[in-house]
Amino acid sequence: MIAKLLRLQPHQPLTSEAAKSAPLAIQGLSVAYHHKPVVWDLSFIAPAQGLVAVVGPNGAGKSTFIKAALGLIPKLSGEITVYGKSVASQRHLIGYVPQRGSVDWDFPASALDVVTMGLYGKIGWLRPVRKAHRAAALGYLEQVGMADFADRQIGQLSGGQQQRVFLARALAQDAALYFMDEPFVGVDAATERAIVNVLKDLKDQGKTVICVHHDLQSAPDYFDHALILNIRPVASGPMAEAFTAENLQHAYGGRLAPSELSGLIPLAGQ
């Protein structure tokens, strides 16, 4: 009854065929800071080719989920595979767009420098950056409409432009599975369009994007799958099935105003 209400994904062992081929398969993931659980018993299988919005209230563990999936913070328990293998062995297939506030924008680097960093994984230890790498990086900057700012020190860019530099850096990683942590926060309209276009391109190329997203209104427009979290998973699946007023109200503990849900009512009625 409760499982039906919450539309939880049934627990599947990660040895199942579905999990083996999935871009990301998570079984029973729990993460805690000190004694406080931040993510609890999360199981999730990401669709091959698709854009997944990770939504939930503040403190729901959205960023923590992404960082744990990337192996950047230790997990308490759980199993994570990327295309059937451990995260550590599949790093070359994973791209990451962190929150903008996570780095020092006064750092002596140009937009091109930062995008070039996306290629470092392919270049490898001890090998220098060559002209061809910088030319490739410039191409990625062009994709997000930032080629004119290639030589600009990153602190001299607007918030939206900085976000686009991060996006270009992720594109440079040429990954199959992307994690993005709130890329739409505090950006201008041009950047929002650029991000949406990049997301579409990535999907058309058969890639999977898992993106923390805070704006419930735009989520159904930009993404085709949803993972709704509030420490515990509330629902996951295709937008039309998971992203319902009922599930959201459950995740947000009834704190959503009717106006915030109004756009979603038709979905809920399906």
Add this chain to the structure above:
Amino acid sequence: MDLPLADFLQIDLPALLVAVLAGLCCGLPGNFLVLRRQSLIGDAMSHVVLPGIVVGYLLSGTLDTLPMLLGALSAALISALLIEGIKRLGKIEAGAAMGVVFTSMFALGVLILEQTGASGVHLDVEHALYGNLESTLWLGLNDWKDLLSPTGLEQMPNSLQRLLGVSLLVILLTVAFFKELKISTFDPEMASSLGFSARLISIGLVVMTALSAVAAFDAVGSILVIAMFICPAATARMWTDNLSRQLWLSAVFATLSGITGYLAAAFAPLLLGADFALNAAGMIAVVASVFQCVSMIFAPDHGKLGRVLKQRQALKME
């Protein structure tokens, strides 16, 4: 025989070389420490070296290079571990953890020094602060060509040999791992997610810092070591927004500070009619901070003056 040339070669040249090399081997890693907001690590390393040297001396009973170097290096590594441990267990910020560790280690060094009578030898607290730059002598040099002769090289002072080796190693490592140092300094999470373990690179940087501090400490003292970890890098940052250019510039500023500072200490008082010389290590540190102050004001993009002028211009345009 040209006596003044021999004087210069035996007294001034080794001091100048030591000053420049100490500046280089501290200044290069200093760039990354300053950008990581960890400049205090250099401070910590240069202080904890003292107990290490004293214990190395007490255990070996000689003033040989190797035991003291090993003592200093292990003290540096122990304190790096202590800092990390205190940071985690005490849940306090890195700066405070460093402050606790390096002051207590330095105090411990002073206590051991005074209690054991080791201070009678050439280890003393003053030496720890100001170093030994003026008494670095390269005997056996009478002419430039002696520099490359086997007998001349054989007499190269120990501190200079050590600094030469460490400087070459530091330059080599910085060039080889430039890309890795850059990405792990700018975005450690990204570095780790690409397979460049930020923790591993961070440990490597601390070890390199410890090595530089140990090699430079004996010759130039802790004051100059601290200044050289911070000043050349912070000064260079004022003049460029490009990291590799910043590294080059920091090397230039370190070299200039070493040469100008030493010459000013040795000869400026004489020119002014005084018959004493100033402490060279102190003077070099002063020159380095003068470079820093001048750059903070006059550097085109990051200097205060340049910024104010640009703002004025922008206002006029409107």
